[in-house]
Amino acid sequence: MTDAVVVESENKTAWKVVGDTGACPLCGSHQVKKLLEAPDRFHLRKETYRLARCASCSGVWLVDPPKPEEMGPHYDEEYHNAIVAAGEGSAELRWRDQRNLIARYKQGGQLLDLGCSSGGFLSTMRRPAWKLYGIEMEAGTAEKAQAATGAEVFVGDVLQAPFAPASFDVITCFDVLEHVYNPPQFLAKVKEWLKPGGIYHVMLPNIASWEAKLFGTYWFGLELPRHLFHFSPQSLRRVMSDLGFEEVHLSTPRVSYLERSLDYVAGSAAGKLGMEQTPQSRPKPRGFAWKAARKCVRMGVFTPIAQIASWAGAGPSIEAVFRKR
Template sequence: MNHHAPRTDLSPCILCGSSSGRYLYPSAGIITCTGCGLVRADDIPDQGRLMELYSESYFRSTNSGALGYDDYIADRDKICRTFRKRLREVEIQAGRKGKLLDVGCATGFFLEIAGQLGWEAKGIEISAFACEFARRHMSVDIMCGSLAQAELIPESFDVITMWDFIEHCPDPSTELAHAHRLLKPGGLLALTTPNISSVSARIWGARWMGIKQGEHLYYFSPATIKRLLLKHHLVPIRVKHVGKYIDVDFFIKRTGQYSATVQRLLSRASRWLGVSDVIIYVNPFDIMLVYARKGITSE
C-alpha cells in the first residue's frame, strides 16, 4: 500500500462524510480526514472485536504502554483520587447534584465516589469482566452493554460523564447523539480524551503516549471535538487540560517510551531516594477535559 497517496475507500467521516484520508502515522495506522482534519484509525473494529479486547487482560496488561492498564484494580487508590478531583469540578459546572450517568464506567470506581457524595449515579460498561467485578465488589448501579442497547428514559440525566471513553468508540458521533437524547435540557456532558494537537503529540508523533493502536480509534483536537459536539446540539462551554494521579514508578516507566537513557537515570534516582511509590499529580497538557451543555430548546 502506498501510504503517501490518499485513501478513498474509508468509511464516511463522522464529521464531514468524506471517505478520503491521508496517513498521518502509517506505522500506527492513523489517518487524517482530507475533508475536515479529523484523525482516526484506518481500521475500526466491530462490537464483537471490542468485547474481546476489553477482557481481564486489558485491565491487567503485560504492556500497558501499548494496550490497557498495568493493573486497574490494584491502582484503585490513584484512580479514585483522580476521579474525586474530576467530580469536584463537575459539581462546580453542574451547580447542583442530581442524576448522573457514567458511560464507559469500567469497574465502577467513579460511580461509587459519586454515590457517596450524594449523586444518584448509574453506569454502563461494555466489558463483561469490569461489570462482573463491579457487581461482586462495588455497591453501584451498573448495566453491561453499549449505550445504544441501554433502556434509559430520555431527558432523565442532569450529568453524563465519559472519562477516557470517546476515543475508544467505533462511532463517537452516535454516542454523543445518545448523550443528547438522555440529558435533560440544560444538562451537562463532561468528557476526557487525548488531544492530538497538543505540544507533546506534535513533538513525539507516533511515539506519543496517546497513540494506542487497536485501542484508541479516534484522536480529537479542541476544534474537532467541538464540531462533533455542536453537530449533536451539545454546546461546548469549556475545554482545559487535566492530569491524573500516578506513582513515581509509573511515571518513570512511561518515560521509557521516549528515552531509555532517561528512564534508567530516573529509575536509579528513584530507588536511591526511595520515592518509587510516592503518588504525584501529573498534567502533561495532552488530555482534554471538555464540558458541554444540551441546549435548552431541543430539536
C-alpha cells in the same frame, strides 16, 4: 474522481477506502490525508495500523479498524490488568478534579458514567444527592462496580442500554469516546438521555498536543488499534456543536502519557541495539538508576514544556463539559 478517498501509505500500497464513503466520519469532509502508520507498541506486535486526518475538522481516525468481533485479542487480560493497575491508589484523589468540575454546574440528581469499569469514579460520587448509574461491557467488572458503588449498572454496549430519554442530569465519559466506532451516533444517544440543561463531562487524549506531536508514532495515547478516534479540542468542539451542544468548559490539563511514551522510545532503541524488549503489557520492575534518570528528564525538560503547552491549549488530555440546551 469518485467519492472514495484513497490515501496512500509510504510504501505506496493503496489504503482501503476510509469509512463507507471516503468522507471524514465526524464532519463529512473529503479532505482526508494520511497522518501516520504504527504498530501496537503496548503489546509489541508487528501488524501496523493507519490513521487518517481530516483537514477540515482535524478529526483523526483508524483506517479499516478491526471489526468488533476481532477486538478480543486487543483487549486481552494483560490490557485489563494494566487498566486496573493504572486505577490503583486513592480514587478520591484521582477523581478530585472531575468531581470539582461537575460541582460547578450540578450538585445532585441522576448521574450516568459511560464505561464505568469497576466503579472507581462512581464510588467517589456516592452521596445522598446523587442517584448513580453505569454502563460497562464486561459482566464481572460491572458486578464489581455495582457492589462498590450501589449504582445500577447496565452490562453491554452503550447504544443498547434501555434508558429513557431525558433521564440524566450528568453523563460522564472518561477515556471511552476514543474507543467508540461511531462517535456522532454515540453522542446523539448521550444527548437523548440528558435532561434539558444536563451536562456531558468528557475526558480523552488530545491528538493535537505537544506530546502527540513530539512522540509521533511512539505516543502512548495512540493505543493502536484500541483507540478508533483521536480528538483535538477543535474536532471535539465541531462534533459537539454539530449535535447542538453548548460548550461550558474545555481545557487541556497535564494528565500525561509522557513516561509510557518515553518507554516506547527507549524500548525501540534497545530493540535496535539488539537488546531484549519488554512490552508494557508485561512490565518489569525498574531499577533505581533508571527511575532516577527518568525523573531528571521529566523535571528538567518535560515539566516546564508541559506547563506551557497546557496553558496554550496543547496539553496531552482534553477535559470538557458540554450542556444540552
